[in-house]
Amino acid sequence: MEPIVTKGLTKRYGELFAVQNLDLTVRAGEVYGFLGPNGAGKTTTLRMLLGLVRPTAGTVLLNGRPPGSQPSVGALIEGPAFYPYLSGRDNLRVLARHAGVAARRVDVVLEMVDLSGRAGDKYAKYSLGMKQRLGVAAALLKDPRLLILDEPTNGLDPAGMADMRTMVRRLGAAGCTVLVSSHLLGEVQQICDRVGVIFRGRLVREGTVAELRGGADLRVVAAPLDRAAARARELLGAEAVTLADGGLNLAVGADRAGEINTSLVTAGVTVSELRTVERDLEQAFFELTGGETDVG
Numbered sequence: 498m499e500p501i502v503t504k505g506l507t508k509r510y511g512e513l514f515a516v517q518n519l520d521l522t523v524r525a526g527e528v529y530g531f532l533g534p535n536g537a538g539k540t541t542t543l544r545m546l547l548g549l550v551r552p553t554a555g556t557v558l559l560n561g562r563p564p565g566s567q568p569s570v571g572a573l574i575e576g577p578a579f580y581p582y583l584s585g586r587d588n589l590r591v592l593a594r595h596a597g598v599a600a601r602r603v604d605v606v607l608e609m610v611d612l613s614g615r616a617g618d619k620y621a622k623y624s625l626g627m628k629q630r631l632g633v634a635a636a637l638l639k640d641p642r643l644l645i646l647d648e649p650t651n652g653l654d655p656a657g658m659a660d661m662r663t664m665v666r667r668l669g670a671a672g673c674t675v676l677v678s679s680h681l682l683g684e685v686q687q688i689c690d691r692v693g694v695i696f697r698g699r700l701v702r703e704g705t706v707a708e709l710r711g712g713a714d715l716r717v718v719a720a721p722l723d724r725a726a727a728r729a730r731e732l733l734g735a736e737a738v739t740l741a742d743g744g745l746n747l748a749v750g751a752d753r754a755g756e757i758n759t760s761l762v763t764a765g766v767t768v769s770e771l772r773t774v775e776r777d778l779e780q781a782f783f784e785l786t787g788g789e790t791d792v793g
């Protein structure tokens with residue numbers, strides 16, 4: 498059974514469709530990146546997944562059941578409320594008692610988020626990254642099979658972000674399904690198996706990081722460039738050829754490199770460079786959202 502399936506999920510606020518007709522599937526055991534610029538509808542979607550916001554239309558199934566109080570789902574959706582004067586460990590003990598979770602689980606989750614060494618320190622003394630990780634620890638208390646994290650790296654310094662990434666990867670490797678939202682491509686690119694891109698409330702792409710990148714381009718530097726461009730357009734079609742940085746970017750696979758080289762040389766073009774370049778996710782994201790990103 499899939500941990501998350503939404504069908505036609507929609508939330509309207511007055512005239513505004515915060516989320517529109519969203520079909521999302523998160524598979525068991527994967528780390529799924531929910532990527533989109535600020536205001537794209539990520540938080541609204543996650544709130545609907547957790548049953549905190551009522552959809553205008555559409556359905557959500559978590560492990561085959563409608564959202565609600567399911568022990569198999571943990572979430573960090575907004576800064577969790579902790580007692581500043583209690584230690585991290587004591588804060589978790591309070592939560593564990595409320596949730597009916599055995600006290601010994603507290604040290605297990607502290608270890609999972611790499612806070613064991615600082616568990617006795619007062620929450621007020623924690624860095625933002627440690628506070629966020631304690632929030633994740635709280636979400637893990639009930640040993641959920643599905644973890645939903647809303648922008649867990651928001652506001653963190655690079656070291657805090659790296660710690661959070663390591664932690665999410667480790668949870669994924671341990672068999673937990675994780676849905677993590679972000680407006681930062683780099684984050685998602687580094688930790689996620691699959692990515693869904695949301696823009697203006699709609700899911701505009703879904704796939705693996707590699708699929709989203711759309712494969713590689715061929716980069717050609719040649720002279721005269723105009724003749725090279727004309728020949729490449731004849732061979733590959735105009736839409737596959739882009740002039741950039743004093744060369745050509747060709748949207749074709751590396752398997753055509755030899756053929757392209759021969760064709761250019763035959764046309765009297767001198768080829769000084771011909772190599773494959775990976776398109777990065779940032780470029781794909783930029784194209785999908787028409788440049789309206791908050792790429793960090």
Ligand SMILES: Nc1ncnc2c1ncn2[C@@H]1O[C@H](COP(=O)(O)OP(=O)(O)OP(=O)(O)O)[C@@H](O)[C@H]1O
Pocket residue numbers: 510513514515533534535536537538539540541542680
């Ligand atoms: N309660 C609400 N009432 C009216 N409009 C809302 C409400 N909640 C969200 N919106 C609007 O819905 C859109 C999507 O917001 P949402 O918070 O889901 O985006 P987001 O992708 O999570 O962005 P961010 O990263 O900035 O939180 C925004 O235009 C927002 O202003």
